[in-house]
Amino acid sequence: MSSKPDILIVGAGAIGSFYGAILKKAGCSVSTVLRSEYEAVKANGIRINSPLGDLSYRPDHVYKDGDKPETTPDYLILCVKVLPGVDRAALVRPWMGENTRLVLIENGLDIERELADAYPDNPIISCLAFIAASRTEPGVVEHKAYGKLVMGRYPKGIDDDCRELSQLFMDGGINIDLTEEVVGERWRKCLWNTPFNPLSVIANGADTKTILETEGGEELIRAMIREVMDVAAAEGYPMDEKLIDQNIEGTRKMPPYKNSMALDYLNGRPIEREAVLGNVVAIAQRHGLPVPHLNTVLVTLKMRANLEDRN
Ligand SMILES: NC(=O)C1=CN([C@@H]2O[C@H](COP(=O)(O)OP(=O)(O)OC[C@H]3O[C@@H](n4cnc5c(N)ncnc54)[C@H](OP(=O)(O)O)[C@@H]3O)[C@@H](O)[C@H]2O)C=CC1
Numbered sequence: 001m002s003s004k005p006d007i008l009i010v011g012a013g014a015i016g017s018f019y020g021a022i023l024k025k026a027g028c029s030v031s032t033v034l035r036s037e038y039e040a041v042k043a044n045g046i047r048i049n050s051p052l053g054d055l056s057y058r059p060d061h062v063y064k065d066g067d068k069p070e071t072t073p074d075y076l077i078l079c080v081k082v083l084p085g086v087d088r089a090a091l092v093r094p095w096m097g098e099n100t101r102l103v104l105i106e107n108g109l110d111i112e113r114e115l116a117d118a119y120p121d122n123p124i125i126s127c128l129a130f131i132a133a134s135r136t137e138p139g140v141v142e143h144k145a146y147g148k149l150v151m152g153r154y155p156k157g158i159d160d161d162c163r164e165l166s167q168l169f170m171d172g173g174i175n176i177d178l179t180e181e182v183v184g185e186r187w188r189k190c191l192w193n194t195p196f197n198p199l200s201v202i203a204n205g206a207d208t209k210t211i212l213e214t215e216g217g218e219e220l221i222r223a224m225i226r227e228v229m230d231v232a233a234a235e236g237y238p239m240d241e242k243l244i245d246q247n248i249e250g251t252r253k254m255p256p257y258k259n260s261m262a263l264d265y266l267n268g269r270p271i272e273r274e275a276v277l278g279n280v281v282a283i284a285q286r287h288g289l290p291v292p293h294l295n296t297v298l299v300t301l302k303m304r305a306n307l308e309d310r311n
């Protein structure tokens with residue numbers, strides 16, 4: 001029996017499968033809850049093609065929605081897309097024990113609240129993933145680059161659970177930044193995701209190079225970043241102006257890149273519009289702050305969704 005914590009990944013897609021592999025490498029028992037890829041993973045395990053080497057593994061248990069587990073995990077890592085109509089609190093309910101720590105590795109803003117409300121006695125660790133990974137076929141994940149996680153206790157602080165989990169990820173070969181202010185870090189990541197992800201969808205799956213090099217593209221991104229910054233400041237998370245240049249310069253240095261929302265759009269999957277953009281606009285409205293660029297993009301995406309009968 002391993003003395004390492006038991007891990008359960010709910011939603012073992014690109015992110016869940018990859019970080020599950022890292023914890024497996026660190027010696028943890030790692031089980032998964034799957035939906036469409038259940039049969040494939042049960043039969044063949046999970047294959048991860050990665051610059052870090054062969055990270056393929058067989059989960060200790062492979063569950064599907066509706067299964068009843070015999071034990072509950074020490075850490076439940078939730079990695080489903082944050083979508084309207086997906087009740088994440090209900091999704092994890094069968095697997096939550098009294099002492100289970102709930103870990104979110106998901107994009108977006110204000111995405112912890114529904115889980116904190118549903119499980120007030122379970123600690124929540126909120127994480128931001130800086131990684132390029134995607135599913136290529138059932139049970140197969142292509143990890144292209146990066147992998148760092150920024151991690152902190154929600155709503156704030158760093159506790160022993162954060163320290164234990166971050167050490168396990170580091171043992172598995174991943175860089176971790178622990179933060180006292182994970183909500184502020186979500187805002188900081190949204191400086192990038194909130195402009196780039198939705199624009200790439202409106203632009204029919206455009207990559208970062210196309211977005212920045214199209215005439216007027218960089219100006220549009222800058223205006224959107226500034227609006228996100230204004231909303232963050234109104235929420236109590238002021239940020240340095242320099243971050244605008246840093247986000248642009250950093251993106252220009254990357255090879256042309258299609259973010260996770262662009263990939264969802266291109267693959268006909270629902271996009272995380274509300275988590276990444278709608279919530280920012282809603283918070284701006286609460287503060288009476290005009291965010292004309294963000295709002296235009298949001299409404300255009302809603303029109304597109306109506307036309308295509310998607311979310
Ligand atoms: N991919 C990336 O590079 C990055 C992703 N992120 C964020 O990480 C999060 C996860 O993204 P990613 O891994 O790419 O997404 P994927 O779509 O690859 O994975 C999501 C997984 O959740 C599963 N799922 C959804 N609903 C259920 C359910 N009811 N029961 C069981 N499983 C379910 C999906 O199954 P099914 O196949 O049936 O839909 C799928 O396996 C998102 O918030 C994303 O924004 C952040 C940074 C980078």
Ligand SMILES: CC(C)(CO)C(=O)C(=O)O
Nearest residue numbers: 129130131132259260261
């Ligand atoms: C920042 C980035 C681009 C990769 O980590 C991401 O969050 C995404 O693809 O949605």
